[in-house]
Amino acid sequence: MTHGFGFSFPNDSNDDGDDRENNERRGEPSNPFAAFGFGGNIGGQSGAQGQGGLGDMLNQFGQMLSGMGSSMNAQDKGDAVNFDLAARMARQRIGSTPAVSEADTRAAEESLRLAELWLDDATTLPASQAKPEAWNAEQWLAKTMPMWKRLVNPVADHMNRAQLETMPEEAREMMGSMAGVVNQMNAMQFGMKLGHALGDLAQQALTGSDFGLPVAPAGVAAVLPRNVAEISKGLSLPGQEVMVYIAAREAARQRLFRHVPWLVERLVSSVEEYAAGLEIDTSHIEEVVRGLNLESGDPQQIQDALQNLQGEDLSPRVGSRNAGATSRLETLIALVEGWVDVVVAEALGERIPSTPQLAEAWARRRATGGSAEQAFSTIVGIELGAPRTRDAAELWRRIGNAVGTQRRDAVWDHPDFLPTAEHLDNPAAFIDTLLDDAPDTDLDDEFAKLEQELRDNPELKREEGDGKDDGSQDGTEL
Incomplete structure (x- = not known):
C-alpha cells in the first residue's frame, strides 16, 4: 500500500478504476468481479487472493450470491438501500x-483531554463533555452507519422515484407486480456501492467527524489511532504531535455539534432537501440517438456514427430542482471546518511548534482527495463543489480580530446570523454587519459619565429642577 503526500488518503489498490487501468497497462485482464469485493486476477496468477485459481474465485462468487439472497430477505422494506449488504461488503x-x-486507547483519550484544555483559551464555546473513544476501522463502520443511513436513504429513495418518472407509462404498467423485485435489486445495487465506499473510507478516516460531517454518535469524540499512525509516517513530525492536532480538530467540532443545537439537523436537512428535488435528465441521450440516422441503410455511415458515440457521455444526468441546498451545504461545511482551522491554530500555535506544518498537511489532504465533497459524492451521491474552507477560515480570523472571540462565536447562535457564500467573497461586508450591531460604547460612556456627575453633585440636579412654569405651584418639582 502506498500513501499520498501528507494527510492524503492512501492511494490503495482497492480502487477499482486504478486497478483496472494498472492491469491493462501490464497486459493483465482486469477483474470483472472487483465491484463485488474480490481482489486479484481472474486466472490467479498474481496476488495472494488469486492463488487459489478460478475454482476458488467461483466458490467465493457462489458464496456472495448466497449472501445476497439472505440480504434480500433481511432488507428492511422501508429502506431504499440494502444496508445489511452494504455493511457486509x-x-x-x-x-x-x-x-x-x-x-x-490511552493516547487517544489523553490527547482529546489535553486538546479540550487548550481549546478553552481559543473559544468561548464550552467543552462538549463528549466521551473520548479510540476506534479501529470496523468500529468506525458500525458506529457511523446510523448517520450514513439517514444521509443515504432519502437520496436513494428519491433516485428510484426519479428513475420511474423517466420511464414511459407503458413500461411502468408492464412492470406491475415486478416493481417490488426491481426495488429490491436497486436496493442491492445501492448497498454494494455504499459498502465499497464505506469500506474504503473506514480505512482512511481519522476521527468520528472528519471534514465537518457529524457521522459519529452524539456525545462521542472518537479518534482512530492506527489510521493516524499511518498518515504520520509521511510527516517528519513526532507522532504525539500529530495525534494531539487530530484530536484538537475532533474536540473543536464536537463543541460546535454540542452547543450549536441546530447545526447537525441543518446539515442533514440540506441533504434531504436536495434529495426531494432529484430528477434525471436523458434529453442529451435522446438527441444523440436522433442524430445517428440509422435508417439511412448505409453500413459505412452507420459504422461511423457508432464510432462517434465512443467519445460521448451517454450516462443519465442527475440533478436536483433544489440545487440551492447543495450550495448551503457547501457553505455550512466550509464554515465548520474554517472555524475549526482558526480555533485549533489559536489553541495549539504557541504550544506545538509544528502546528503550521500540520495545518498545511491537513489542507493538502483535504485538497487531494480527503474531503467532504468526495465523501458526499461516493457515499451519499451528491456532487458538491469543493467547500471554500480557506476562505471561511480567513473570514473567521478577520471576524475575531474585528469584534473579538466572544462575538465571533456568538455568530453560531442562530443560522440566520451565519455568513453566506457571498460573504466568503466579501468578508468586510459581513464584518460591517457585526460592527453595526455592536453597542455604541462611546455613547454608553457619555451616559455613565453624566450619571456619575449627577450623583457626585446634587446641586446640579436641584438647579435643573428649580425652573418653574407659569402654571406650576410654588414649591412643587415636576
Missing part, C-alpha cells in the same frame, strides 16, 4: 482489523 473490504490496544 464494507467489512469484507476492510478485512481483518486488530483491536485497539490499551496504549492507543
